[in-house]
Amino acid sequence: MSRLDISGLTVAYGRTEAVRGLDLSVAQGQVVCLIGANGAGKTTTLRALSGLVRPRAGRVLLDGADITGLRPHRIAARGLLHVPEGRQIFAELTVEENLAVGAWLVRDAAEIARRRDSVLTRFPRLRERLHQHAGSMSGGEQQMLALGRALMGGPSLLLLDEPSMGLAPLFVEEIFAIIAALKAEGTTILLVEQNASAALDVADYAYVLETGRVVLQGPAAEVANDPAVVAAYLGV
Amino acid sequence: MFAQQIVNGVLLGATYALFALGFTLMFGVLRVVNLVYGFYFSAGAFMALGLTRGFGLPIWLALPLAAVGSGLVAVVIDALLLTRLRRVNAPELASLMVTLGAVLALYSAMTVALGPDIRRFPPQVLSGQAVELAGIRITDAQILILAVTAVLVGGLVALMRLSRLGLAIRAMAERPDAAGLMGIDTGRAAALVSFLSGSLAGAGGVLIGLNFNAIQPYMGEAMMLRGFVVIIVGGMGDIGGAVIAGLLLGVVEVLTAGYVASDLKEAVAFAILVIVLWTRPQGLFGRAQVRRA
Numbered sequence: 001m002s003r004l005d006i007s008g009l010t011v012a013y014g015r016t017e018a019v020r021g022l023d024l025s026v027a028q029g030q031v032v033c034l035i036g037a038n039g040a041g042k043t044t045t046l047r048a049l050s051g052l053v054r055p056r057a058g059r060v061l062l063d064g065a066d067i068t069g070l071r072p073h074r075i076a077a078r079g080l081l082h083v084p085e086g087r088q089i090f091a092e093l094t095v096e097e098n099l100a101v102g103a104w105l106v107r108d109a110a111e112i113a114r115r116r117d118s119v120l121t122r123f124p125r126l127r128e129r130l131h132q133h134a135g136s137m138s139g140g141e142q143q144m145l146a147l148g149r150a151l152m153g154g155p156s157l158l159l160l161d162e163p164s165m166g167l168a169p170l171f172v173e174e175i176f177a178i179i180a181a182l183k184a185e186g187t188t189i190l191l192v193e194q195n196a197s198a199a200l201d202v203a204d205y206a207y208v209l210e211t212g213r214v215v216l217q218g219p220a221a222e223v224a225n226d227p228a229v230v231a232a233y234l235g236v
Numbered sequence: 237m238f239a240q241q242i243v244n245g246v247l248l249g250a251t252y253a254l255f256a257l258g259f260t261l262m263f264g265v266l267r268v269v270n271l272v273y274g275f276y277f278s279a280g281a282f283m284a285l286g287l288t289r290g291f292g293l294p295i296w297l298a299l300p301l302a303a304v305g306s307g308l309v310a311v312v313i314d315a316l317l318l319t320r321l322r323r324v325n326a327p328e329l330a331s332l333m334v335t336l337g338a339v340l341a342l343y344s345a346m347t348v349a350l351g352p353d354i355r356r357f358p359p360q361v362l363s364g365q366a367v368e369l370a371g372i373r374i375t376d377a378q379i380l381i382l383a384v385t386a387v388l389v390g391g392l393v394a395l396m397r398l399s400r401l402g403l404a405i406r407a408m409a410e411r412p413d414a415a416g417l418m419g420i421d422t423g424r425a426a427a428l429v430s431f432l433s434g435s436l437a438g439a440g441g442v443l444i445g446l447n448f449n450a451i452q453p454y455m456g457e458a459m460m461l462r463g464f465v466v467i468i469v470g471g472m473g474d475i476g477g478a479v480i481a482g483l484l485l486g487v488v489e490v491l492t493a494g495y496v497a498s499d500l501k502e503a504v505a506f507a508i509l510v511i512v513l514w515t516r517p518q519g520l521f522g523r524a525q526v527r528r529a
Contacts, residue, residue: 050417071423072416081417088414090407100400101407105419153419 002061003028003157003188004049004080009058011041011048018044020212022058026157026190026205031183033191033199033220035233036209042192043085045209046159049190050082051075062157077105079156083163085192087146091135095126098134098145102152112152119148122178140171147178158182158189165194176202196233200224208233240372241494242487247378249486250385251443255459256466256478257392258436264473265409265429268321269328271335272313273437273463274456275342280306280438281445281455282350288361295361295446299384303439310434311427313338319423346453355451362446377446384443388436389479395432396475405429409473461502465509471519481520 002025009022019041026032034042048055051072060068067075076082090098099119103112120127123144129137134145143163150158160179164172176198183189183202193199200206206223208216216226223229259273283302287293293301317338321331366375396402408415408425416422437456444459445451466485470477488508489501496504512520 052413052417071421072413073419073421076417076419084414084417088411088417090410090414092410093403093406097403097406100403101415101418101420104400104404149418 002026003030003063004190005061005064006045006049007059009045009048009060010056011044011053012056013044013053017056018212019048019055022209022212022214024207024214026188029183029186029188030204031179031189031191031202032205032207033193033203034207034209035193035196035199035229037232038194039211040209041212042209043161044212046082046084046161046190046192049075049159050080052082052084076153079154080159081150081153081155081157082159083146083150083161085161085165087139087142089134089142089145089149091133093134094131095134095137095145096130098149099126099152102149105153115152115154119151122151122181123148140167140174143167143171143175144178147175156188158187160189160191160193162192162194164198172198196229197224200234239370241490243372243374244378245487245490246483247374247381247486248447248490249483250381251440251447251482252459252462252466252485253479253482254385254388254436254443255440256463256470256482257389257475258433258440259463260467260470260473260475260478261392261429261436262433263467265405266314266318266322266426267409268318268331269335270314270318271332271460272317272339272342273310273433274460275313275339275346276306276310276434276437276456277441277444277459278343278346278453278456279309280441281451282346282355282441282453283438284442284445285355285357285451289358295357295380295442299380299439299442302442303435306438306441307431307433307435310430310437314430315427322426343453343457350453352452356449357446357451362449377449381443381447384439388439392432392436393475401428462505465505467519468509469512469520474519477519 004026006022006024009019010017011019022045034045036042044053047053049060051070054069058068059066062078062080065078067078090101099116103115106112125141126145126148129141134142137145147163163175167175172195179189179191180202191199191203200220200223203220206217206220207214208223208229216223216229255277262268262270262273280302283305284298287298287301288295317334318331321334362377364375366373396406404415404420405425408420408422412422441456444455462485466478466481470481485505488504492501492504
């Protein structure tokens with residue numbers, strides 16, 4: 001069954017409709033990617049899903065339950081965790097404190113300790129920097145912290161907004177390796193990326209957005225071979 | 237004589253610190269300059285006055301009740317005036333003007349209801365006794381001020397640094413959106429912060445009322461000016477800075493009044509403010525905020 005089902009989602013800032021009648025679904029265990037140019041409505045879609053903006057119309061179902069227009073903390077409590085564009089880590093808190101905030105919804109201390117250990121095993125750099133202010137780390141390390149912070153919450157659906165943006169090539173590779181590993185473990189992910197070729201490599205299914213509408217969708221391998229996509233996003 | 241002045245100054249400064257702490261908490265977390273804040277100070281003093289005079293409660297009971305009462309007033313006022321402005325992301329000037337209008341209305345309503353005269357606590361509230369230590373006189377009001385300030389400042393620091401709730405508040409202060417995405421109910425956390433800061437102001441009002449044994453509606457207005465001096469000198473949103481700057485201001489005022497002229501003490505306070513703003517706009521103790529993308 002579908003983890004996430006979006007129908008007719010419309011989001012507007014003032015008079016400008018950033019997303020227009022979007023239909024999209026993500027099945028359990030799938031990685032679905034959303035590609036498109038700047039301003040196509042990818043980030044706005046994620047922000048509407050996690051409650052940061054209220055959609056003007058449409059319906060969002062998470063595991064069959066209507067979450068349209070709920071406030072962000074209510075949506076997070078249902079397991080939809082959003083790693084926002086620009087990472088948005090708490091720069092003035094330590095790495096350890098950032099992870100603790102990520103576990104805000106988890107009440108069981110043993111479970112928190114277990115997740116913290118698994119995050120620090122996945123990101124050994126964070127273990128080295130546990131007591132450092134998060135703002136003093138490099139962009140790549142901050143992205144790992146943003147991911148680790150979301151994993152502390154035990155996501156049933158993870159939204160990743162441009163996780164590779166502004167990172168050095170080595171970090172980009174590492175981030176996509178981590179996404180592939182999360183997928184192998186069965187994590188359901190909705191991924192927004194500028195780096196279309198890497199995103200299509202890791203994804204099962206893809207949607208191409210232009211000015212707020214879906215213009216193409218299909219299995220990632222097919223979308224990657226579509227001549228229009230190749231010309232516009234894969235830059236061959 | 238000099239040592240006595242320093243002690244008096246530190247104790248006066250302790251109440252300034254307490255008052256400024258709530259102000260800096262509100263500003264640092266909710267990112268709003270709420271001018272109604274001074275009203276919570278007056279409200280706390282009048283609540284304690286009513287509880288001791290009207291119900292004959294002892295001060296150790298009236299003080300915490302007045303603090304809680306002022307905290308609740310702060311929650312209600314914040315919800316009525318500012319929730320809407322926050323939701324539409326109104327410019328800072330909007331909250332400044334709304335709260336300025338509100339506080340003037342509240343002070344004049346209070347004056348109409350309670351009268352403009354200076355009121356005093358009933359005589360049995362504080363014995364007026366004093367202890368002498370190495371030639372320095374400390375009244376029981378001053379001992380109460382010291383104890384209450386120490387407990388509240390210590391409690392606030394412990395809450396912010398050691399508890400899960402404090403962690404959530406610090407996260408929200410930095411990035412409200414990201415805090416919401418982690419599951420923190422930012423609306424409730426904001427109400428809690430309003431309550432805490434209103435309670436600190438209310439407790440400060442009771443203590444100043446006891447220190448000078450004089451209570452009148454506009455007492456919060458004069459305090460508000462000092463609140464600005466303390467949080468700007470101490471660094472906006474900085475707890476340690478507010479405490480040190482509060483104590484310093486108290487000492488400077490008492491020394492100015494004692495050795496120069498009583499009428500000059502406010503002039504000195506504002507001269508310090510202007511000099512600090514010229515030379516160190518981030519405050520004497522505040523770090524310059526540098527953030528990476």
